[in-house]
Amino acid sequence: MKSNVGRTERIVRTIAGLVFFALGATWWRGFYWIAAVVFFSGLIAWCPIWSVMNISTCKETETEEIPVNSVSTDKDKRIRERRFK
Structure with missing residues (x-):
C-alpha cells in the first residue's frame, strides 16, 4: 500500500x-x-478515496539513476537508502 496522503494533510486529518x-x-x-x-x-497516510481517484498529496522524491558498473559512493548509498525505505 503506497502512501497517498502528504504530511500536512496527515496532521489536518x-x-x-x-x-x-x-x-x-x-x-x-x-x-x-x-x-x-x-x-x-491520517495515521496510516493512506486514503481509500484518494486511491480510487488516483490522487496523491505526497511530495514526489527525485530519483537518480545509478550506473550498474560504477564505484559506489556515499551519494549512491544515500540514494539507495531513500529509494528502499
Missing part, C-alpha cells in the same frame, strides 16, 4: 478526527464513524 470524535460524544453518534475513517487515514 488527525486533528479533524479528534474533533469529529468530540462531536460524536456530544451531538450525533454518527460522527464516531467519520472520526474513525478520518483519524486512521
Whole structure:
C-alpha cells in the first residue's frame, strides 16, 4: 500500500478526527464513524478515496539513476537508502 496522503494533510486529518470524535460524544453518534475513517487515514497516510481517484498529496522524491558498473559512493548509498525505505 503506497502512501497517498502528504504530511500536512496527515496532521489536518488527525486533528479533524479528534474533533469529529468530540462531536460524536456530544451531538450525533454518527460522527464516531467519520472520526474513525478520518483519524486512521491520517495515521496510516493512506486514503481509500484518494486511491480510487488516483490522487496523491505526497511530495514526489527525485530519483537518480545509478550506473550498474560504477564505484559506489556515499551519494549512491544515500540514494539507495531513500529509494528502499
